[in-house]
Amino acid sequence: MPQELLVIGGGLAGCEAALAAARAGVAVRLVDMKPQEFSPAHHSPHLGELVCSNSLRSDVITSAVGLLKAEMTLLGSAVMTAARATAVGAGKALAVDREAFAKHLEGQIAAQPLISRESARVDALPDHVAVLATGPLTAGALAEELAKLTSSIHLHFYDAIAPIVSLESVDMERAYWGDRYGEPGQGDYLNCPLSREEWGEFYAALISGDQVPLKDFESPQFFEGCLPIEVMAARGEKTLLFGPMKPVGLEDPATGKRPHAVVQLRKENLEGSLLNLVGFQTKLTYQAQDLVFRKIPALAGAEFVRWGSIHRNTFLDAPRVLDPHQRLKAAPHLFVAGQLSGVEGYVESSAMGILCGVNAANLLCQRTLISPPPTSALGGLVTHLQNTATKSFQPSNINFGLLPPLEGRVFKRQRGAAQARRGLADFLAWMEASGLEPAGDIPQLPEEAG
Ligand SMILES: Cc1cc2nc3c(=O)[nH]c(=O)nc-3n(C[C@H](O)[C@H](O)[C@H](O)COP(=O)(O)OP(=O)(O)OC[C@H]3O[C@@H](n4cnc5c(N)ncnc54)[C@H](O)[C@@H]3O)c2cc1C
Numbered sequence: 001m002p003q004e005l006l007v008i009g010g011g012l013a014g015c016e017a018a019l020a021a022a023r024a025g026v027a028v029r030l031v032d033m034k035p036q037e038f039s040p041a042h043h044s045p046h047l048g049e050l051v052c053s054n055s056l057r058s059d060v061i062t063s064a065v066g067l068l069k070a071e072m073t074l075l076g077s078a079v080m081t082a083a084r085a086t087a088v089g090a091g092k093a094l095a096v097d098r099e100a101f102a103k104h105l106e107g108q109i110a111a112q113p114l115i116s117r118e119s120a121r122v123d124a125l126p127d128h129v130a131v132l133a134t135g136p137l138t139a140g141a142l143a144e145e146l147a148k149l150t151s152s153i154h155l156h157f158y159d160a161i162a163p164i165v166s167l168e169s170v171d172m173e174r175a176y177w178g179d180r181y182g183e184p185g186q187g188d189y190l191n192c193p194l195s196r197e198e199w200g201e202f203y204a205a206l207i208s209g210d211q212v213p214l215k216d217f218e219s220p221q222f223f224e225g226c227l228p229i230e231v232m233a234a235r236g237e238k239t240l241l242f243g244p245m246k247p248v249g250l251e252d253p254a255t256g257k258r259p260h261a262v263v264q265l266r267k268e269n270l271e272g273s274l275l276n277l278v279g280f281q282t283k284l285t286y287q288a289q290d291l292v293f294r295k296i297p298a299l300a301g302a303e304f305v306r307w308g309s310i311h312r313n314t315f316l317d318a319p320r321v322l323d324p325h326q327r328l329k330a331a332p333h334l335f336v337a338g339q340l341s342g343v344e345g346y347v348e349s350s351a352m353g354i355l356c357g358v359n360a361a362n363l364l365c366q367r368t369l370i371s372p373p374p375t376s377a378l379g380g381l382v383t384h385l386q387n388t389a390t391k392s393f394q395p396s397n398i399n400f401g402l403l404p405p406l407e408g409r410v411f412k413r414q415r416g417a418a419q420a421r422r423g424l425a426d427f428l429a430w431m432e433a434s435g436l437e438p439a440g441d442i443p444q445l446p447e448e449a450g
Contacts, residue, residue, distance in 0.1 A: 004029055005360050006130040008122045008142075010047035012079055012346055013338025013353030014133035015105050019078045020357025021131075022114040026364055030109065033121035039137035048082070048105035050098045056083055056347050059094040061424075061443055062416035064398045065347055068377035069094070070420075071427050072351050075358075076439035078108045079350040125149065125334065129364055131356050133337040135349070136313040143314055149330050154317035160228075160281035161309045161394055163293060164274050165265070166401070168412070169303035175265075180249035189266060190275055192298035193252050193259030194245075202261075202295040203240070206233045209288035212309075228310055229280045244279025263296050269387075274305060274401035282308040305399050317393050318342035318385035325359050325369045326352065326385065335360050342385050344395040351378055351398075358436075370434045375403055376427040417446045 007018045010032030018030045035045035042049050056079075060066040073080045082104035086096045109115055122134075123141035134142060147155040170190065179187030194202060209230060232239045241247075245261040252259050265275035277293070284292060286307045294300050316322060318341055321329055326341055328334045337356035338349035355378060359369045372379040380402035387393070396402065400419050410418045424445065431438060 003128060003364055005364060006031065006126055006128065007133060007357075008032075008126075008130060009133035009135055009138075009338070010034070010109070010117070011133060011135045011338060012048055012050075012350040013135070013340075013356070014131070015048045015109060016078055016350045016353030017131040017133055017335075017337050017357035017360065018115050019108060019112060020076070020354045021361040021364075022112045023076060024358060024361035024365070026114065026361040028115045029118060030115055031118045031120055031122055033139060034119065036119050037121055037139065039135070039139055041137055044099070044102055046099075046102035046106050047109060048079070048102045050096070050101065050346060054088070054098045054101075055090060055093050055095040057093055057345070060092050060416075061445060062420045064377055064380070064400045064402075064416075064419070065345075067420045067423050068347055068351055068381075068398045070424065070443045071372075071376055071378050072347070072354060073440045074427070074431065074438045074442075075354050075436065077350065077354055078105060079346075079353075082108065125331065127333070129333045129335075129360055131335045131337050131353075131360050132340060133353060133356075134340055136315065136339040138314045138340060146316070149328065150316060150321040154321045156315055156317065157312065161306065162276045162278065162280040163282075163289060163304050163308040164268050164276045164306040164401075165299060165302040165304055167273050167275055169301065170265070170275070171298045171301060174298035176253050178250060178253075182249075189264045189278075191250050191252075192263040192265065192296050193247070193250075194261040194263070194296065196260040198295070198297055199241075199261045202292065203233065203237055205292045205295050206230055206284075209284045209292050211283045211288070212285055227281075228283045229308075230282060230284055263299075268390075269401045271401070271405050273405065274399070277308075280308055281310055283310050284308070305401065306397060313339065313395065315340055315342045315395050319388040319390065319393055322385055324371055324382065324386055326356055326382075333363075339395065342393060342395050343381050344397045348381055348396075348398055352381060355382075370430075373423075373426040373430045376423045376430070377403070378427070379403070379423075417448075421445050421448065 004027045005021050007014050007028055007030045010030050018028045021028050041051040057065045061070050082101050083094055083096050085104050086100040088095050088097055121140050125145045175190050175192045177187050178191055247259045247262045250262045264278045266278050268274035268276045289307050323329050326335050335356040337353045341352055343352050362369050374383050377398050384396050384402050406418050
Protein backbone atom coordinates (compact mmCIF):
# COMPACT_ATOMS: atom_id res chain seq x y z
CA MET A 1 0.00 0.00 0.00
CA PRO A 2 1.32 3.50 -0.77
CA GLN A 3 1.89 5.92 2.07
CA GLU A 4 -1.10 8.01 3.22
CA LEU A 5 -1.59 11.40 1.59
CA LEU A 6 -1.98 14.42 3.84
CA VAL A 7 -4.24 17.18 2.50
CA ILE A 8 -4.10 20.42 4.48
CA GLY A 9 -7.17 22.62 4.05
CA GLY A 10 -10.69 21.34 3.40
CA GLY A 11 -11.90 24.19 1.20
CA LEU A 12 -12.78 23.73 -2.45
CA ALA A 13 -9.29 22.68 -3.57
CA GLY A 14 -8.61 20.48 -0.55
CA CYS A 15 -11.90 18.54 -0.88
CA GLU A 16 -11.26 17.99 -4.60
CA ALA A 17 -7.66 16.88 -3.97
CA ALA A 18 -8.68 14.46 -1.21
CA LEU A 19 -11.47 12.89 -3.26
CA ALA A 20 -9.38 12.68 -6.46
CA ALA A 21 -6.57 10.91 -4.59
CA ALA A 22 -9.04 8.57 -2.88
CA ARG A 23 -10.66 7.73 -6.24
CA ALA A 24 -7.16 6.75 -7.37
CA GLY A 25 -6.99 4.32 -4.45
CA VAL A 26 -4.84 6.31 -2.00
CA ALA A 27 -5.71 6.72 1.69
CA VAL A 28 -6.04 10.40 2.63
CA ARG A 29 -5.91 12.35 5.89
CA LEU A 30 -7.76 15.63 5.40
CA VAL A 31 -6.97 18.26 8.02
CA ASP A 32 -8.80 21.58 8.34
CA MET A 33 -8.74 23.95 11.29
CA LYS A 34 -12.55 24.38 11.12
CA PRO A 35 -14.67 24.28 13.20
CA GLN A 36 -12.12 24.91 15.97
CA GLU A 37 -10.76 27.99 14.29
CA PHE A 38 -12.06 30.18 11.45
CA SER A 39 -10.29 32.52 9.04
CA PRO A 40 -11.75 36.07 9.02
CA ALA A 41 -13.82 35.17 5.93
CA HIS A 42 -14.98 31.66 6.86
CA HIS A 43 -18.03 31.25 9.09
CA SER A 44 -19.62 27.88 8.29
CA PRO A 45 -18.55 24.77 10.22
CA HIS A 46 -18.72 22.79 6.95
CA LEU A 47 -15.92 22.03 4.55
CA GLY A 48 -16.07 23.50 1.04
CA GLU A 49 -17.39 26.89 2.13
CA LEU A 50 -18.07 29.54 -0.51
CA VAL A 51 -16.82 32.62 1.30
CA CYS A 52 -18.51 35.29 -0.78
CA SER A 53 -20.67 35.01 -3.91
CA ASN A 54 -22.73 31.84 -4.45
CA SER A 55 -21.99 31.85 -8.19
CA LEU A 56 -19.60 29.56 -10.01
CA ARG A 57 -19.93 31.87 -13.01
CA SER A 58 -20.89 31.00 -16.59
CA ASP A 59 -22.16 27.53 -17.38
CA VAL A 60 -21.89 28.05 -21.13
CA ILE A 61 -19.32 25.68 -22.56
CA THR A 62 -18.14 28.20 -25.15
CA SER A 63 -16.88 30.45 -22.32
CA ALA A 64 -13.50 29.69 -20.77
CA VAL A 65 -14.94 29.00 -17.32
CA GLY A 66 -17.71 26.87 -18.89
CA LEU A 67 -15.07 24.78 -20.67
CA LEU A 68 -13.15 24.40 -17.41
CA LYS A 69 -16.32 23.12 -15.71
CA ALA A 70 -16.86 20.57 -18.51
CA GLU A 71 -13.27 19.31 -18.11
CA MET A 72 -13.67 19.09 -14.33
CA THR A 73 -16.88 17.10 -14.75
CA LEU A 74 -15.04 14.64 -17.00
CA LEU A 75 -12.42 14.26 -14.26
CA GLY A 76 -15.13 13.41 -11.71
CA SER A 77 -15.15 16.77 -9.90
CA ALA A 78 -16.81 16.65 -6.49
CA VAL A 79 -17.42 20.41 -6.58
CA MET A 80 -19.29 20.10 -9.89
CA THR A 81 -21.36 17.19 -8.55
CA ALA A 82 -22.26 19.21 -5.45
CA ALA A 83 -22.98 22.33 -7.54
CA ARG A 84 -25.31 20.49 -9.94
CA ALA A 85 -27.15 18.90 -7.04
CA THR A 86 -27.69 22.20 -5.23
CA ALA A 87 -28.04 24.65 -8.15
CA VAL A 88 -30.40 27.61 -7.92
CA GLY A 89 -31.80 29.44 -10.95
CA ALA A 90 -29.23 31.94 -12.25
CA GLY A 91 -29.71 32.17 -16.03
CA LYS A 92 -26.60 31.12 -17.87
CA ALA A 93 -24.55 31.05 -14.67
CA LEU A 94 -24.20 28.15 -12.26
CA ALA A 95 -25.15 29.39 -8.80
CA VAL A 96 -25.78 27.25 -5.74
CA ASP A 97 -27.47 27.18 -2.37
CA ARG A 98 -24.22 27.64 -0.44
CA GLU A 99 -25.29 25.76 2.71
CA ALA A 100 -26.63 22.78 0.75
CA PHE A 101 -23.54 22.88 -1.49
CA ALA A 102 -21.11 22.68 1.45
CA LYS A 103 -23.13 19.91 3.08
CA HIS A 104 -23.18 17.93 -0.19
CA LEU A 105 -19.42 18.25 -0.60
CA GLU A 106 -18.86 17.28 3.01
CA GLY A 107 -21.20 14.32 2.47
CA GLN A 108 -19.02 13.10 -0.41
CA ILE A 109 -15.97 13.27 1.88
CA ALA A 110 -17.79 11.41 4.67
CA ALA A 111 -18.95 8.70 2.24
CA GLN A 112 -15.41 7.98 1.00
CA PRO A 113 -13.95 5.24 3.24
CA LEU A 114 -10.36 6.06 2.22
CA ILE A 115 -10.58 9.58 3.69
CA SER A 116 -10.18 10.30 7.40
CA ARG A 117 -10.87 13.81 8.71
CA GLU A 118 -9.22 15.80 11.44
CA SER A 119 -9.86 19.26 12.81
CA ALA A 120 -6.58 21.00 13.59
CA ARG A 121 -4.55 23.99 12.49
CA VAL A 122 -1.35 22.91 10.79
CA ASP A 123 1.61 25.19 11.49
CA ALA A 124 4.51 23.24 10.02
CA LEU A 125 5.24 22.06 6.52
CA PRO A 126 5.09 18.24 6.39
CA ASP A 127 8.16 16.23 5.46
CA HIS A 128 6.15 13.66 3.49
CA VAL A 129 3.86 13.82 0.46
CA ALA A 130 1.10 16.36 1.04
CA VAL A 131 -1.20 18.80 -0.73
CA LEU A 132 -1.26 22.34 0.68
CA ALA A 133 -4.70 23.83 0.03
CA THR A 134 -5.04 26.39 2.80
CA GLY A 135 -6.33 29.11 0.50
CA PRO A 136 -6.03 32.88 0.28
CA LEU A 137 -6.29 33.29 4.05
CA THR A 138 -3.78 30.62 5.08
CA ALA A 139 -3.66 30.72 8.85
CA GLY A 140 -1.00 30.59 11.49
CA ALA A 141 2.67 29.85 11.09
CA LEU A 142 2.17 27.86 7.89
CA ALA A 143 2.36 31.03 5.80
CA GLU A 144 5.61 32.05 7.51
CA GLU A 145 7.02 28.56 6.94
CA LEU A 146 6.15 28.88 3.27
CA ALA A 147 7.70 32.33 3.12
CA LYS A 148 10.90 30.95 4.63
CA LEU A 149 11.04 28.04 2.22
CA THR A 150 10.34 30.08 -0.90
CA SER A 151 12.11 33.28 0.26
CA SER A 152 9.58 35.87 1.44
CA ILE A 153 9.60 37.85 -1.83
CA HIS A 154 7.85 34.89 -3.44
CA LEU A 155 4.88 34.81 -1.08
CA HIS A 156 2.37 37.62 -1.43
CA PHE A 157 -0.32 38.71 0.98
CA TYR A 158 -2.26 41.15 -1.17
CA ASP A 159 -3.55 41.13 -4.69
CA ALA A 160 -3.32 44.42 -6.48
CA ILE A 161 -4.91 43.68 -9.81
CA ALA A 162 -5.16 46.12 -12.68
CA PRO A 163 -8.00 45.65 -15.16
CA ILE A 164 -7.30 43.63 -18.32
CA VAL A 165 -8.73 44.27 -21.78
CA SER A 166 -8.52 42.24 -24.97
CA LEU A 167 -6.29 43.82 -27.62
CA GLU A 168 -8.83 43.24 -30.38
CA SER A 169 -11.40 45.36 -28.56
CA VAL A 170 -9.20 48.47 -28.18
CA ASP A 171 -10.05 51.31 -30.57
CA MET A 172 -6.77 51.50 -32.49
CA GLU A 173 -7.84 54.83 -34.06
CA ARG A 174 -7.36 56.23 -30.56
CA ALA A 175 -4.27 54.28 -29.46
CA TYR A 176 -0.67 53.84 -30.62
CA TRP A 177 2.26 51.59 -29.82
CA GLY A 178 5.39 53.13 -28.33
CA ASP A 179 7.78 53.09 -25.40
CA ARG A 180 8.55 56.35 -23.64
CA TYR A 181 11.12 58.20 -25.78
CA GLY A 182 11.20 55.20 -28.18
CA GLU A 183 10.86 55.17 -31.95
CA PRO A 184 7.34 56.19 -33.06
CA GLY A 185 5.15 53.18 -33.89
CA GLN A 186 7.43 50.72 -32.10
CA GLY A 187 7.59 49.47 -28.56
CA ASP A 188 5.86 47.26 -26.06
CA TYR A 189 3.21 49.63 -24.72
CA LEU A 190 -0.11 50.48 -26.27
CA ASN A 191 -0.72 54.13 -25.38
CA CYS A 192 -4.20 55.55 -24.95
CA PRO A 193 -4.08 59.37 -25.07
CA LEU A 194 -6.49 61.82 -23.42
CA SER A 195 -6.92 65.47 -24.37
CA ARG A 196 -7.25 68.08 -21.60
CA GLU A 197 -11.04 67.93 -21.87
CA GLU A 198 -11.15 64.10 -21.86
CA TRP A 199 -8.82 64.07 -18.89
CA GLY A 200 -11.12 66.42 -16.98
CA GLU A 201 -14.08 64.09 -17.45
CA PHE A 202 -12.06 61.01 -16.59
CA TYR A 203 -10.58 62.57 -13.45
CA ALA A 204 -13.94 63.81 -12.17
CA ALA A 205 -15.46 60.32 -12.62
CA LEU A 206 -12.45 58.64 -10.99
CA ILE A 207 -12.46 60.67 -7.79
CA SER A 208 -16.21 60.31 -7.33
CA GLY A 209 -16.45 56.58 -8.21
CA ASP A 210 -17.93 54.16 -5.65
CA GLN A 211 -15.38 52.04 -3.81
CA VAL A 212 -15.68 48.52 -2.43
CA PRO A 213 -15.86 48.79 1.37
CA LEU A 214 -12.87 47.22 3.09
CA LYS A 215 -13.53 44.06 5.09
CA ASP A 216 -12.53 44.33 8.75
CA PHE A 217 -9.47 42.16 8.12
CA GLU A 218 -8.31 44.25 5.21
CA SER A 219 -6.46 47.17 6.73
CA PRO A 220 -5.81 49.82 4.12
CA GLN A 221 -2.02 49.57 4.36
CA PHE A 222 -1.23 49.84 0.68
CA PHE A 223 2.38 49.83 -0.45
CA GLU A 224 3.44 53.21 -1.88
CA GLY A 225 4.48 51.49 -5.11
CA CYS A 226 1.12 49.82 -5.45
CA LEU A 227 -1.46 52.44 -4.48
CA PRO A 228 -5.00 52.19 -5.85
CA ILE A 229 -5.43 54.58 -8.77
CA GLU A 230 -8.26 56.44 -6.97
CA VAL A 231 -6.09 56.93 -3.87
CA MET A 232 -3.39 58.52 -6.04
CA ALA A 233 -6.05 60.63 -7.76
CA ALA A 234 -7.38 61.85 -4.41
CA ARG A 235 -3.94 63.32 -3.66
CA GLY A 236 -4.47 65.78 -6.50
CA GLU A 237 -4.58 65.85 -10.31
CA LYS A 238 -0.82 66.16 -10.65
CA THR A 239 -0.17 62.87 -8.84
CA LEU A 240 -1.48 60.93 -11.82
CA LEU A 241 -0.17 63.31 -14.47
CA PHE A 242 3.33 62.94 -12.99
CA GLY A 243 2.74 59.27 -12.18
CA PRO A 244 1.20 56.43 -14.19
CA MET A 245 -0.53 58.77 -16.66
CA LYS A 246 2.55 60.90 -17.42
CA PRO A 247 2.49 61.80 -21.15
CA VAL A 248 6.16 62.83 -21.41
CA GLY A 249 8.02 61.02 -24.23
CA LEU A 250 4.77 59.59 -25.60
CA GLU A 251 3.94 61.97 -28.45
CA ASP A 252 0.84 60.90 -30.40
CA PRO A 253 1.94 60.04 -33.98
CA ALA A 254 -1.51 61.08 -35.24
CA THR A 255 -1.01 64.70 -34.12
CA GLY A 256 2.73 64.85 -33.49
CA LYS A 257 1.84 66.42 -30.14
CA ARG A 258 2.13 65.35 -26.56
CA PRO A 259 -1.31 64.42 -25.15
CA HIS A 260 -2.48 65.85 -21.83
CA ALA A 261 -2.42 62.37 -20.25
CA VAL A 262 -1.73 58.79 -21.37
CA VAL A 263 -2.89 55.42 -20.11
CA GLN A 264 -0.34 52.74 -20.96
CA LEU A 265 -1.40 49.16 -21.67
CA ARG A 266 1.12 46.35 -21.21
CA LYS A 267 1.02 42.80 -22.56
CA GLU A 268 -0.51 40.36 -20.11
CA ASN A 269 0.13 37.11 -21.99
CA LEU A 270 2.79 35.80 -24.34
CA GLU A 271 0.59 36.24 -27.42
CA GLY A 272 -0.15 39.86 -26.49
CA SER A 273 -3.89 39.29 -26.96
CA LEU A 274 -4.57 40.63 -23.44
CA LEU A 275 -3.31 43.92 -22.02
CA ASN A 276 -3.37 45.37 -18.52
CA LEU A 277 -3.81 49.03 -17.64
CA VAL A 278 -0.47 49.86 -16.05
CA GLY A 279 -0.81 51.25 -12.51
CA PHE A 280 -4.61 50.92 -12.48
CA GLN A 281 -5.00 48.59 -9.48
CA THR A 282 -8.17 49.76 -7.79
CA LYS A 283 -10.78 49.36 -5.06
CA LEU A 284 -13.51 50.90 -7.24
CA THR A 285 -16.62 48.73 -7.60
CA TYR A 286 -16.91 46.85 -10.91
CA GLN A 287 -19.81 49.11 -11.87
CA ALA A 288 -17.74 52.24 -11.21
CA GLN A 289 -14.81 50.80 -13.18
CA ASP A 290 -17.15 50.15 -16.10
CA LEU A 291 -18.13 53.80 -16.02
CA VAL A 292 -14.76 55.43 -15.27
CA PHE A 293 -12.40 53.39 -17.48
CA ARG A 294 -14.65 53.76 -20.52
CA LYS A 295 -13.93 57.49 -20.33
CA ILE A 296 -10.50 56.62 -21.74
CA PRO A 297 -11.41 57.15 -25.42
CA ALA A 298 -9.51 54.09 -26.77
CA LEU A 299 -11.30 51.90 -24.24
CA ALA A 300 -14.83 53.27 -24.64
CA GLY A 301 -16.04 50.03 -26.25
CA ALA A 302 -13.34 47.69 -24.91
CA GLU A 303 -13.95 44.19 -23.62
CA PHE A 304 -12.72 44.10 -20.01
CA VAL A 305 -11.86 40.44 -19.41
CA ARG A 306 -11.04 41.19 -15.77
CA TRP A 307 -11.77 44.18 -13.57
CA GLY A 308 -9.21 45.58 -11.15
CA SER A 309 -9.17 44.76 -7.45
CA ILE A 310 -7.13 44.84 -4.29
CA HIS A 311 -7.79 42.32 -1.58
CA ARG A 312 -6.12 40.18 1.00
CA ASN A 313 -4.82 37.08 -0.73
CA THR A 314 -1.96 34.80 0.18
CA PHE A 315 -0.49 33.33 -2.98
CA LEU A 316 2.82 32.07 -4.27
CA ASP A 317 4.89 33.56 -7.04
CA ALA A 318 4.12 30.34 -8.91
CA PRO A 319 6.37 30.73 -11.98
CA ARG A 320 9.37 31.16 -9.68
CA VAL A 321 8.63 28.58 -6.95
CA LEU A 322 6.41 25.84 -8.41
CA ASP A 323 7.43 23.10 -10.84
CA PRO A 324 5.16 22.21 -13.81
CA HIS A 325 3.19 19.83 -11.54
CA GLN A 326 2.45 22.48 -8.89
CA ARG A 327 5.07 21.11 -6.48
CA LEU A 328 7.33 23.43 -4.52
CA LYS A 329 10.70 23.34 -6.27
CA ALA A 330 12.35 23.58 -2.83
CA ALA A 331 10.27 20.66 -1.47
CA PRO A 332 8.98 18.49 -4.34
CA HIS A 333 6.98 16.25 -1.99
CA LEU A 334 4.59 19.21 -1.42
CA PHE A 335 1.90 19.99 -3.99
CA VAL A 336 0.18 23.38 -3.79
CA ALA A 337 -3.47 23.54 -4.86
CA GLY A 338 -6.15 26.18 -5.03
CA GLN A 339 -5.89 29.90 -4.64
CA LEU A 340 -2.58 29.59 -2.75
CA SER A 341 -0.97 28.25 -5.95
CA GLY A 342 -1.78 31.45 -7.85
CA VAL A 343 -5.09 30.79 -9.57
CA GLU A 344 -8.11 32.97 -8.86
CA GLY A 345 -11.70 31.91 -8.19
CA TYR A 346 -13.81 29.08 -6.84
CA VAL A 347 -13.84 27.05 -10.07
CA GLU A 348 -10.14 27.50 -10.81
CA SER A 349 -9.16 26.62 -7.22
CA SER A 350 -11.26 23.46 -7.36
CA ALA A 351 -9.84 22.46 -10.75
CA MET A 352 -6.26 22.73 -9.50
CA GLY A 353 -7.28 20.66 -6.48
CA ILE A 354 -8.30 17.76 -8.74
CA LEU A 355 -5.04 17.91 -10.68
CA CYS A 356 -2.92 17.99 -7.51
CA GLY A 357 -4.91 15.10 -5.99
CA VAL A 358 -4.40 12.96 -9.10
CA ASN A 359 -0.69 13.75 -9.25
CA ALA A 360 -0.10 13.32 -5.51
CA ALA A 361 -1.66 9.84 -5.87
CA ASN A 362 0.55 9.21 -8.90
CA LEU A 363 3.63 10.21 -6.92
CA LEU A 364 2.72 7.94 -4.00
CA CYS A 365 1.98 5.04 -6.36
CA GLN A 366 5.19 5.70 -8.32
CA ARG A 367 3.30 6.49 -11.50
CA THR A 368 4.21 9.22 -13.98
CA LEU A 369 2.89 12.69 -13.14
CA ILE A 370 0.53 14.11 -15.75
CA SER A 371 -0.05 17.56 -17.21
CA PRO A 372 -3.14 18.57 -19.22
CA PRO A 373 -2.75 19.90 -22.79
CA PRO A 374 -2.18 23.68 -23.00
CA THR A 375 -5.18 24.03 -25.34
CA SER A 376 -7.55 22.90 -22.57
CA ALA A 377 -8.84 25.26 -19.89
CA LEU A 378 -7.11 23.27 -17.14
CA GLY A 379 -3.92 23.38 -19.22
CA GLY A 380 -4.34 27.16 -19.56
CA LEU A 381 -4.25 27.51 -15.77
CA VAL A 382 -1.09 25.40 -15.59
CA THR A 383 0.47 27.56 -18.32
CA HIS A 384 -0.35 30.67 -16.30
CA LEU A 385 1.34 29.25 -13.20
CA GLN A 386 4.47 28.56 -15.27
CA ASN A 387 4.53 31.89 -17.11
CA THR A 388 8.00 33.16 -16.24
CA ALA A 389 7.58 36.02 -18.73
CA THR A 390 5.50 37.95 -16.19
CA LYS A 391 7.79 40.04 -13.98
CA SER A 392 5.12 40.58 -11.38
CA PHE A 393 2.99 37.44 -11.23
CA GLN A 394 -0.70 37.91 -10.40
CA PRO A 395 -3.34 35.22 -9.86
CA SER A 396 -5.71 34.78 -12.76
CA ASN A 397 -9.19 33.53 -13.51
CA ILE A 398 -9.41 31.25 -16.49
CA ASN A 399 -9.83 33.09 -19.79
CA PHE A 400 -9.13 32.12 -23.39
CA GLY A 401 -6.12 34.45 -23.41
CA LEU A 402 -4.27 31.82 -21.33
CA LEU A 403 -4.65 29.29 -24.17
CA PRO A 404 -2.61 29.29 -27.39
CA PRO A 405 -4.27 31.33 -30.15
CA LEU A 406 -6.48 29.53 -32.65
CA GLU A 407 -4.95 28.70 -35.98
CA GLY A 408 -6.22 30.54 -39.04
CA ARG A 409 -8.79 33.29 -39.10
CA VAL A 410 -11.85 32.67 -36.95
CA PHE A 411 -14.66 35.21 -36.67
CA LYS A 412 -14.92 36.76 -33.23
CA ARG A 413 -18.37 35.34 -32.44
CA GLN A 414 -17.18 31.82 -33.34
CA ARG A 415 -13.99 31.90 -31.30
CA GLY A 416 -15.47 30.59 -28.03
CA ALA A 417 -16.95 27.56 -29.80
CA ALA A 418 -13.69 26.95 -31.69
CA GLN A 419 -11.67 27.16 -28.45
CA ALA A 420 -14.09 24.77 -26.73
CA ARG A 421 -14.01 22.25 -29.63
CA ARG A 422 -10.20 22.24 -29.77
CA GLY A 423 -9.79 22.21 -25.98
CA LEU A 424 -12.26 19.43 -25.34
CA ALA A 425 -10.92 17.19 -28.13
CA ASP A 426 -7.35 17.57 -26.84
CA PHE A 427 -8.48 17.09 -23.24
CA LEU A 428 -10.30 13.83 -24.03
CA ALA A 429 -7.29 12.53 -25.99
CA TRP A 430 -5.06 13.42 -23.02
CA MET A 431 -7.37 11.67 -20.57
CA GLU A 432 -7.30 8.52 -22.66
CA ALA A 433 -3.50 8.64 -22.98
CA SER A 434 -3.24 9.16 -19.21
CA GLY A 435 -5.52 6.20 -18.44
CA LEU A 436 -8.28 8.43 -17.00
CA GLU A 437 -11.87 7.30 -17.66
CA PRO A 438 -14.31 10.18 -18.40
CA ALA A 439 -16.58 10.43 -15.36
CA GLY A 440 -19.56 11.97 -17.13
CA ASP A 441 -21.14 12.26 -20.56
CA ILE A 442 -19.07 14.01 -23.21
CA PRO A 443 -20.62 17.48 -23.50
CA GLN A 444 -22.28 18.56 -26.73
CA LEU A 445 -20.65 21.42 -28.56
CA PRO A 446 -22.10 23.76 -31.18
CA GLU A 447 -21.46 22.54 -34.75
CA GLU A 448 -18.57 24.14 -36.61
CA ALA A 449 -19.82 26.92 -38.89
CA GLY A 450 -19.48 26.03 -42.57
C1 LIG B 1 -12.88 37.49 1.04
C2 LIG B 1 -12.79 36.66 -0.20
C3 LIG B 1 -13.86 36.62 -1.07
C4 LIG B 1 -13.80 35.84 -2.24
N1 LIG B 1 -14.87 35.82 -3.08
C5 LIG B 1 -14.86 35.05 -4.19
C6 LIG B 1 -16.02 34.98 -5.05
O1 LIG B 1 -17.03 35.61 -4.79
N2 LIG B 1 -15.95 34.19 -6.16
C7 LIG B 1 -14.85 33.47 -6.46
O2 LIG B 1 -14.85 32.75 -7.49
N3 LIG B 1 -13.73 33.52 -5.68
C8 LIG B 1 -13.71 34.28 -4.55
N4 LIG B 1 -12.58 34.36 -3.74
C9 LIG B 1 -11.36 33.71 -4.17
C10 LIG B 1 -11.17 32.19 -3.98
O3 LIG B 1 -11.48 31.54 -5.14
C11 LIG B 1 -11.87 31.54 -2.84
O4 LIG B 1 -11.31 32.05 -1.67
C12 LIG B 1 -11.77 29.99 -2.85
O5 LIG B 1 -12.54 29.54 -1.77
C13 LIG B 1 -10.36 29.44 -2.74
O6 LIG B 1 -10.41 28.04 -2.60
P1 LIG B 1 -9.28 27.27 -1.76
O7 LIG B 1 -9.71 25.86 -1.65
O8 LIG B 1 -7.96 27.55 -2.36
O9 LIG B 1 -9.29 27.95 -0.32
P2 LIG B 1 -10.46 27.99 0.77
O10 LIG B 1 -11.76 27.68 0.15
O11 LIG B 1 -10.29 29.28 1.49
O12 LIG B 1 -10.09 26.79 1.75
C14 LIG B 1 -8.98 26.84 2.58
C15 LIG B 1 -9.27 25.99 3.82
O13 LIG B 1 -8.05 25.85 4.55
C16 LIG B 1 -8.30 26.00 5.94
N5 LIG B 1 -7.05 26.47 6.54
C17 LIG B 1 -6.41 27.67 6.37
N6 LIG B 1 -5.24 27.68 7.03
C18 LIG B 1 -5.11 26.47 7.64
C19 LIG B 1 -4.11 25.87 8.46
N7 LIG B 1 -2.98 26.53 8.77
N8 LIG B 1 -4.32 24.61 8.94
C20 LIG B 1 -5.47 23.93 8.64
N9 LIG B 1 -6.45 24.45 7.86
C21 LIG B 1 -6.27 25.71 7.35
C22 LIG B 1 -9.47 26.97 6.00
O14 LIG B 1 -10.22 26.77 7.20
C23 LIG B 1 -10.28 26.61 4.75
O15 LIG B 1 -11.31 25.70 5.02
C24 LIG B 1 -12.62 35.11 -2.57
C25 LIG B 1 -11.54 35.16 -1.68
C26 LIG B 1 -11.62 35.91 -0.51
C27 LIG B 1 -10.45 35.93 0.41
